[in-house]
Amino acid sequence: MAQSAAPAAASPALPITPLPLKAILPWAVFFGILALVLLYFVGAEQGATSLVAGSDVHEWVHDGRHLLGFPCH
Numbered sequence: 001m002a003q004s005a006a007p008a009a010a011s012p013a014l015p016i017t018p019l020p021l022k023a024i025l026p027w028a029v030f031f032g033i034l035a036l037v038l039l040y041f042v043g044a045e046q047g048a049t050s051l052v053a054g055s056d057v058h059e060w061v062h063d064g065r066h067l068l069g070f071p072c073h
């Protein structure tokens with residue numbers, strides 16, 4: 001069994017540059033709003049708080065409601 005005793009050539013260290021907050025903030029706000037909209041449709045799109053007439057949205061997210069523990073029926 002042949003093994004090399006010499007260590008592999010080390011890769012050159014890449015400098016780690018931190019991401020500035022200004023670059024992250026718009027995406028964080030966007031995904032936060034998106035998460036709130038999804039949470040609304042899963043958790044509250046029913047009955048008096050319904051934005052979409054009918055029960056189509058409720059049926060689409062019904063399993064998610066039960067998975068997340070929202071009261072349903």
Ligand SMILES: [Zn+2]
Nearest residue numbers: 062066072073
């Ligand atoms: Zn249900």
